[in-house]
Amino acid sequence: MSTHLRIGVISSGPAEFSTIHAACTDSGHHPVAYFYGRSLRSGGPNLDDASETAASILASTPQGMDLIFPGSVDGLALALESYRVDLVIVFGFAWKLPRSVLEIPQLGVINVHVSMLPKYRGPAPLLWAIRNGDPTGGITVHRMDEDFDTGNILAQQDGIPLADDISWASYCTVAMPVVYDLIRTSLDRVVAGHAGEPQNDSEASYAGFLEDEFSIICWSDDARTIHHQVRTHRFMRSPSHPIAKVGDTWLHVMRTSLEPAEGLLVTCGDGKPLWITESEEGAPPKASL
Numbered sequence: 001m002s003t004h005l006r007i008g009v010i011s012s013g014p015a016e017f018s019t020i021h022a023a024c025t026d027s028g029h030h031p032v033a034y035f036y037g038r039s040l041r042s043g044g045p046n047l048d049d050a051s052e053t054a055a056s057i058l059a060s061t062p063q064g065m066d067l068i069f070p071g072s073v074d075g076l077a078l079a080l081e082s083y084r085v086d087l088v089i090v091f092g093f094a095w096k097l098p099r100s101v102l103e104i105p106q107l108g109v110i111n112v113h114v115s116m117l118p119k120y121r122g123p124a125p126l127l128w129a130i131r132n133g134d135p136t137g138g139i140t141v142h143r144m145d146e147d148f149d150t151g152n153i154l155a156q157q158d159g160i161p162l163a164d165d166i167s168w169a170s171y172c173t174v175a176m177p178v179v180y181d182l183i184r185t186s187l188d189r190v191v192a193g194h195a196g197e198p199q200n201d202s203e204a205s206y207a208g209f210l211e212d213e214f215s216i217i218c219w220s221d222d223a224r225t226i227h228h229q230v231r232t233h234r235f236m237r238s239p240s241h242p243i244a245k246v247g248d249t250w251l252h253v254m255r256t257s258l259e260p261a262e263g264l265l266v267t268c269g270d271g272k273p274l275w276i277t278e279s280e281e282g283a284p285p286k287a288s289l
Helices: 014-026 050-060 073-083 125-131 168-191 223-236
Strands: 006-011 030-036 066-068 087-091 109-113 136-143 153-161 243-246 249-257 264-267 273-281
Touching (some): 014 050, 014 087, 030 050, 030 073, 087 168, 109 168, 125 136, 125 223, 136 168, 223 249
Parallel strands (some): 006 030, 006 087, 030 066, 087 109
Antiparallel strands (some): 136 153, 243 249
């Protein structure tokens, strides 16, 4: 096989696609098609922001590059076979890929995961890092197997700052250069036949989708827990969450401060103060919550 690989790229946003593309081409390889993961599962409904995201990806897609919107694992498999890819790189794709798909590229599939695996395996590693108040996060490139985020590690780096006022844009500013470097290192190792390092399962933790109750602030929680809850929803750009009852009014809380600031002062369950610095009136929670 030529060391100039034909690569399929499966991802979820323009920053991810462009970073992978640059890492591949700067390493002498050839991305042949982009695949946008528009749903959380094979055959499932489109994500709420799929149309907006697809438009932004299309606007940044290199001239002549095919952009595919697979709706099922079967459709994805057919496309990958038709492009005769040597390797697939995944970044931000929620589907569980069966062995039949993982074995289509001769050199397999590698995945970019935004944690220091085996910590925070699962679909929401960055959300849990913010929720837990981690000051920094990591990025791992690993070989994909039939389980989620359990494959051998090709490259990883820790110490990426998770700012108090983190947004996806600000995170990308510091994280994407790291992703670029890790992908280039991983591509060299794939070409060299490097199997990667096995993960230590005893150190694993899981970062699943956030529970519905996380959208409601409970003032009996401690101040830091609530502050990180608000940070997490702001990072997700939640349109109406989290919500909290203050007096007789339900508020959509967008920003809080652990330090004295202008705003509404609330005493939390640990007896410590929290200042609500940005909010608007919101709807009470649905009874199902």
